[in-house]
Amino acid sequence: MNTELSVAWEKVQSMINGFIALLPNILLALIVFILFLFIASRIKAVVKRLTHNRRYARNLGLVLGRLAQGVTILIGLFISLSIVIPTFRAGDLVQLLGISGVAIGFAFRDILQNFLAGILILLTEPFQINDQIVFKNFEGTVENIETRATTIKTYDGRRIVIPNSELFTNSVTVNTAFDNRRLQYDVGIGYGDDIDVAKELMLEAMYSIEEVLKEPAPDVLVMELAESTVNIRVRWWIHPPRRIDDLKSRDKVLSAIKKKLMENGIDLPFPTQQILFHDQTEETDGDRSRQREGWPAVKGKVPKPRRISDSLRLLAQSHTSSDGNHKVDSHSNQS
Missing domain, CATH: 1.10.287 (Helix Hairpins)
Structure with a gap:
């Protein structure tokens, strides 16, 4: 021991x-x-x-x-x-x-990816705090850029937290990257209206708006001959390029264009649609021996022209006849 x-x-x-x-x-x-x-x-x-x-x-x-x-x-x-x-x-x-x-x-692969992506974002600065960005379905103002995630505040007062690895590997739209921003809108006028006159009136309306920059100058371009309208694209620049300035200028520009065009008799037509029944034809449609509007060309048998009122009358008669047959059948069954 x-x-x-x-x-x-x-x-x-x-x-x-x-x-x-x-x-x-x-x-x-x-x-x-x-x-x-x-x-x-x-x-x-x-x-x-x-x-x-x-x-x-x-x-x-x-x-x-x-x-x-x-x-x-x-x-x-x-x-x-x-x-x-x-x-x-x-x-x-x-x-x-x-x-x-x-x-x-x-x-901790995901955490490390977000950390490294955050470092690269902070170093390269593709966007900065207070920039307004669009990422996928999210749009808002950048609140903070951290090593793990970036937070943005949406325009309706919500906070979105986006992992930095997604921001770094996907496309991001920075709306406030430059001092000026161009906006556009398509205005449809009637086919019977003078295009040159309409374009001149639109330019006058845009130049009258204080928020629209005079340099670069606004412009108007014919973009499409649509089904019921001639579509003219109006484009203008604003400064600063933030969301609130976008909405204010858009409200004033479109209001001024509508008022200017209507004061000078320029039509702003509603979308129109023409409906033809299967057998509705006209006398002046051409050679009735040829297939037209879905009708087969049968020699010696050409459908007669019908009006839409005649077609509606036939439909009503057919409906009434079918109701009568139904009542007769019901009576026979009861017997």
Whole structure:
């Protein structure tokens, strides 16, 4: 029993002596690590200061500052461990971290993708905070760009959180990327109206609107000869290009065009549709020996022209006749 106690006491003394021998190295490692912590905090502050002058770059400075701080602290940890444990090699820890990193990468693949995409978005700045963007079915103002996701506020007061990996790998429309924006609308006039006169009236209406820029100048273009209208496209530029300015200018431009055209007798026709019955023909339709309006061409037997009133009368008679037959059949069944 005494022998076992003496052996245990010797081990404790050996551990104490070893700790005392390592104490100077531990103190030096702590000093080095604290020094690196201070250097890391200063590097973070410098990075934030360097990116502070960039517009809307507060998130970029924060992320880059944290990355620089983390790398500096990791280097300080390697050096401190090498001081405390002389046999320790940084390559061993790097190898261990590499193996662990692969496992972590598979486990947190989506999170890492969003993180890297967020860093790239903050660096390249395809859009910035307060920009108005369109992404798939979402449209609104960019509120914040974080490392994981970007948040936008829709025009009706809702918040949409979009993962950065989707924003980085898909198309995004930035409505406020430039100072000016062009808007357009198709106006239909009647076929009997003078196109040149209508175009001149539309231009006058647009020039009378304060929100419409005079340079670049608005323009009007004939775009389509539709079924019941001649479609003329009006185009104008606005500044600034935000959603509220879009709606205000559109309201004033369309109201002014409608008023101007109606004051000058230009027709704004409703969509019209002509319905022909299967046997409705006219005397002047041409050679009645040829197939026309779905009727087969039978030699010596040409359908006579009918009016729509005659066709309706035939339909009514057919309906009345079928009702009478139905009543007779019902009476016979009852008998």
